[in-house]
Amino acid sequence: MSTSGSSITNHTRPFPPGFLWGTATASYQIEGAATADGRGPSIWDTFSHRPGAVWNGDTGDVACDHYHRMSQDLDLLGELGVGAYRFSVAWPRVQPTGQGPANQRGLDFYRRLVDGLRDRNIEPTLTLYHWDLPQPLEDAGGWCVRDTAERFAEYVDIVARALGDDVERWITLNEPWCSSWLGYGTGRHAPGLHDIGKAAAANHHLLLAHGMAIPILRSAVPSAKVGITLNLGDHRPGSKHELDVAAAQRADGNLNRLFLEPVFRGRYPEDMLAHYATSKPGFSVIQDGDLKIISQPLDFLGVNYYFPSTVVDESRATEARLAGYFVAPNEQFPDLRVRSLETPGRDKTAMDWEIEASGLTALLVRIRDEYTTLPIYVTENGAAFDDYVDPNGRVLDNNRVAYLQEHISAVHDAIDAGVNVQGYFVWSLLDNFEWAFGYSRRFGIVWVDFPTGERLPKESFHWYRDTIHSNSVEYATSVGSG
Numbered sequence: 001m002s003t004s005g006s007s008i009t010n011h012t013r014p015f016p017p018g019f020l021w022g023t024a025t026a027s028y029q030i031e032g033a034a035t036a037d038g039r040g041p042s043i044w045d046t047f048s049h050r051p052g053a054v055w056n057g058d059t060g061d062v063a064c065d066h067y068h069r070m071s072q073d074l075d076l077l078g079e080l081g082v083g084a085y086r087f088s089v090a091w092p093r094v095q096p097t098g099q100g101p102a103n104q105r106g107l108d109f110y111r112r113l114v115d116g117l118r119d120r121n122i123e124p125t126l127t128l129y130h131w132d133l134p135q136p137l138e139d140a141g142g143w144c145v146r147d148t149a150e151r152f153a154e155y156v157d158i159v160a161r162a163l164g165d166d167v168e169r170w171i172t173l174n175e176p177w178c179s180s181w182l183g184y185g186t187g188r189h190a191p192g193l194h195d196i197g198k199a200a201a202a203n204h205h206l207l208l209a210h211g212m213a214i215p216i217l218r219s220a221v222p223s224a225k226v227g228i229t230l231n232l233g234d235h236r237p238g239s240k241h242e243l244d245v246a247a248a249q250r251a252d253g254n255l256n257r258l259f260l261e262p263v264f265r266g267r268y269p270e271d272m273l274a275h276y277a278t279s280k281p282g283f284s285v286i287q288d289g290d291l292k293i294i295s296q297p298l299d300f301l302g303v304n305y306y307f308p309s310t311v312v313d314e315s316r317a318t319e320a321r322l323a324g325y326f327v328a329p330n331e332q333f334p335d336l337r338v339r340s341l342e343t344p345g346r347d348k349t350a351m352d353w354e355i356e357a358s359g360l361t362a363l364l365v366r367i368r369d370e371y372t373t374l375p376i377y378v379t380e381n382g383a384a385f386d387d388y389v390d391p392n393g394r395v396l397d398n399n400r401v402a403y404l405q406e407h408i409s410a411v412h413d414a415i416d417a418g419v420n421v422q423g424y425f426v427w428s429l430l431d432n433f434e435w436a437f438g439y440s441r442r443f444g445i446v447w448v449d450f451p452t453g454e455r456l457p458k459e460s461f462h463w464y465r466d467t468i469h470s471n472s473v474e475y476a477t478s479v480g481s482g
């Protein structure tokens with residue numbers, strides 16, 4: 001095809017045989033049934049019911065009602081043709097108060113889910129903690145106290161014994177950065193605290209919980225493949241100025257290195273320990289032997305990637321404006337003295353996140369070069385857009401198709417560069433409860449009509465099904481005078 005002097009060529013990029021295609025969800029975001037079958041309250045139940053905490057006062061009380069519509073959702077997964085489905089177990093369904101005996105009815109729900117996946121030849125990929133901490137544990141100090149890690153280990157033992165015969169791939173934690181820094185630092189997530197010292201303590205106790213879970217999983221499920229899912233980013237300085245380079249280093253330290261270094265190198269980064277030295281209790285909660293527990297060998301790393309980020313030192317915001325950037329306060333890192341830059345002209349999602357797939361390739365290559373050659377799964381990637389059902393009853397989300405196409409192609413670039421990426425999971429199967437944004441942001445490849453619970457596969461669902469089927473991605477290059 002040729003337009004005004006430029007030509008567009010389509011290429012097919014095949015993935016290695018056996019590449020694992022999947023999609024992901026999380027318990028509180030889709031299940032609903034908040035009090036069914038003995039489920040106890042979680043910090044997200046409490047937080048979402050707090051006036052002003054979540055957009056429009058939305059809660060996860062009903063969400064996608066997946067708890068009651070599970071078989072329909074399993075059929076959607078079957079139609080999609082995924083090899084794996086990543087879901088999370090809600091701790092308060094299994095232990096309504098966060099400790100004590102298992103609630104069998106809660107476990108039965110996940111047993112039905114796992115059986116339904118196996119019936120359809122879909123591998124369950126189970127996340128043990130995707131943010132729904134039982135409220136009584138938060139009342140006792142939450143992730144700021146060591147005891148919560150001990151309680152997590154007990155809970156993991158229950159789930160592993162109940163489901164281990166049919167689940168091979170286990171993810172201890174989803175995005176511990178969000179649980180700690182958004183939950184206890186910025187207050188944007190449950191439990192909604194604004195205390196940097198507590199956020200740092202939570203960071204450590206979450207990683208400790210991860211480490212404590214590993215031997216439990218290995219003993220209960222000898223064939224288990226165990227990993228952790230981190231939300232990582234590619235932080236670029238807005239200029240070569242040494243202050244901006246240092247600002248990017250701080251952002252990288254908080255989001256990436258505070259997790260990658262303890263997990264893969266058995267230590268916390270010195271610059272971050274120094275930065276948080278006066279935040280109490282902060283990292284003073286570390287005890288002898290903890291880093292050894294945290295850095296036990298894993299079988300894979302889960303990487304969640306959504307957007308790149310460009311930052312400058314807060315003192316240099318004016319220079320960045322003069323250079324043509326839009327400068328925004330950085331809500332992610334309130335204590336790091338950084339400002340975020342928006343690159344003029346770059347497309348954004350409905351989350352206001354810039355779209356740049358090359359950040360995913362750069363991140364994957366960096367992980368391989370600096371941290372691990374273990375298999376990597378991209379356990380989440382996707383985009384929210386302002387979707388709508390058109391008069392013909394279709395959701396033509398071509399912007400999401402383009403996003404997924406570019407990012408899957410970026411994964412291919414990483415594989416070409418020798419990175420051991422073994423799978424990719426789209427976030428998300430369903431439109432769902434997007435945390436502080438409630439139901440205002442739609443990430444699904446399946447539209448959910450929240451008042452009725454009806455599901456409608458979007459254009460991206462069909463596109464992803466074809467991609468899985470062909471085990472390849474199409475991408476277009478444009479060459480010419482344009």
Ligand code: IFM
Pocket residue numbers: 026029175304380427434435443
């Ligand atoms: O919806 C979340 C998910 O729960 C964790 N990772 C990021 C997604 C989009 O914000």
